[in-house]
Amino acid sequence: MQNARILISGAGIAGQTLAYWLARHGFRPTVVERAPHLPRGGQGVDIRDQAVEVAERMGILSRARAAATDTAGLRYVNAAGHEVARVDMRRIQRRFNSADVELLRGDLVRILHDAASGEAEYLFGDSITALHQDPDGVTVDFDHTATRRFDLVIGADGLHSVVRRLAFGPESDFVRHMGHYFAFADADPSLGPDTWMTMFNTPGRMAGIYRSGTSPEAKAYFIFRSPELPVDHRDPAAVHRVLTERFAPETGWHVPQLLAGALADPDLYFDALAQVHMPSWSTGRIALIGDAAYCASPASGAGAELSFLGAYHLAGALATATGNHHTAFPHYEQALRPLAETKQKIGPNVRLMVPKSTLGITLRNTIARLPLLESTTGLGRIMSPKTTTPLHNYEHPNPTRC
Template sequence: MGNTDILISGAGIAGTALAYWLRRAGFTVTVVERAPEPRPGGQTVDLRGAGRTVVTRMGLMDQARALSVDQRGLACVDASGRITARLPADSFGGEGIVSEIEILRGDLGRLLYDATVPETEYVFDDTITGLDQDDDGVTVTFEKTGPRRFGLVVGADGLHSVVRSLAFGPESDHVRPLGVYTAWFTAVEELELDGWYQMYNVPGGLVASARPGRRAGEIKAGLSFRSAPITYDRRDIAAQQDMLARRFAGAGWEVPRLLRAMRSASDFFFDSMGQVHLDSWARGRVVLLGDAGYCPTPLTGLGTSLALVGAYVLAGELASADGDHRIALRNYDETMRPYVDQAQQLPPGGAAGYAPSSALAIRLRGLSMRSMTRWPMRNLLAAQFAKAGDIALPDYGLPAVGEQPASSTGAGR
């Protein structure tokens, strides 16, 4: 790459992690983000397996642990709030459904962002509108700022990636919907959670959940439902909330309180669940990272691991390829593909296991959950959770925070 300027679209976990490692390798990095600032709040994400190893190699694990949310584990409840099944956080060596280290998405993103400034240029409140590739680089046009030239463009902009649409084609060609729609938001409510991530199922494929936030009196709430494809305006939050209110009317448990809190939540977010599948994550000088290239869905609990590991591998391969981005992107695909393929395998039951459609299915799911720490369920679930660490991470020799970054791109593998 004669031009070592790299543009990353998306300042989420994948984008900021990549910016971190690229700067350690000596690249010049710009990140463009549609939001006006780093996105705060959000739900908790897991630090597990190889993702935890990457954060450790960054030298940020102590700070991540200090930001982690104190949760006892996952508990299923009935309409009266009685716990019917539970799985403690220390099950499966601290890497079960609720892992030992759970951190709010915004907190992890901010930690990574802070580790990249001032070495990284951030352009907020803007987005890419066009990509024009040639043999020497990519001319990028933006919604608000003037065109710029880069040696490589990375799409780390999530399930609905703009970069993927521009370089690889329409979303419908690459996103496989699971038939689940979910809203996440923060509620300031006095719910008696006793430290548990509580989940309540209602026949018809409805799921309501509440878990402790990091701050006192803060609840991280979720409302999900299974459905055939629906059409909605992604910008019309009020209409999305009206739809959820209709779907969850009369649902019981703490749902009425959650619905009231939903209306005033400043971080309300609604989206469909889907997996992203592509035969290749690179098209010329454009490459995809994290959810943009291989979203596994929240049901796997591995999206954060894929983002962190993918960022580390992509940066490491670019640093090791002696300036040939084609070799780097091929090696990135070869290293990540087996890990991604395993991570995208849904846990037993898939969407139906998460949001059962009948009262009988809900009872059977509770029974299976009570059996998770016993044979044979334990072996099945242990294999699922072990996927987070099922990759041999290369040592690219990239320095961590506090160490001197490479003066040029050429770190050894």
């Protein structure tokens, strides 16, 4: 098989899934990850539709279900903490006979790592600094590891992909700001009821807390409307300043306690809600998967689904083409682009979570109490099965280590 040595940048959902399937098809994957270790906790992510079948074929579905968050639904409260509306997610799942699995991102990444780690090489605490490709391969420079040579390089390194920047061009060419910023961090579990996502709105802002039914921990969430800001999401001081400016004036409900906890959390996450739109997901021997190529924004609820399916189709296309990237990369893109574009149309529904006016908040709460909720908010489009064609089977003629 040609092109057996494949470097994957990013040990998240897309990168770990890709490493598993490449090894399964006989390739030799190496995964480089900027973080020194696997993440813990994190926000909830959903394995949906055909991604459920991919997880089952990987043999991890039972573990994922055992780690599921058991979310009951969404609660909207007023400044005094009184519930003004709720969304029963379990009822909606029963309505659509949903097989979806929601679990914390860190739990899913660890499950995937357990499945792939025996077959892949890992370089934690390192990152790519330069890529030099030629007709025979790609020379890769790292922050810490000595320069190495690979046959192919795959960027699975998220919205702010280093591989995309080095191989395709500046982030501004491909990332579209969606008019909102998002943050989450550890929270005091006593501030919210178990298994519920509780949210409090003021015009253009939302603060909330979520407690999983399977974890003693809780997460605080913050979303606010804003044009693009000159803030580096990796600069703690800048992030603290922005969150303080936006949420410190709010004294209703538990916002002060949630904000104080978030600012004290060293793992506070902050970023723009954004999408990635690219005319092509590959250039020469370098390709992208997951958020690096087609981020639909967290508001779509489709990040894990697209990561699973992108990794599955890319590895399968390479196996079918016996490693010929000239054939495999276009086939992978053809298989996944229609789904990615569909999911990106769902993303703007975040506006219903963060109405821009007091009237909008009142209307949203009224809608949430009505039977028409699913069709009005788009939850039906998100949670109901979409794909009627069977998941393609990729079989390499001789799936042994190359």
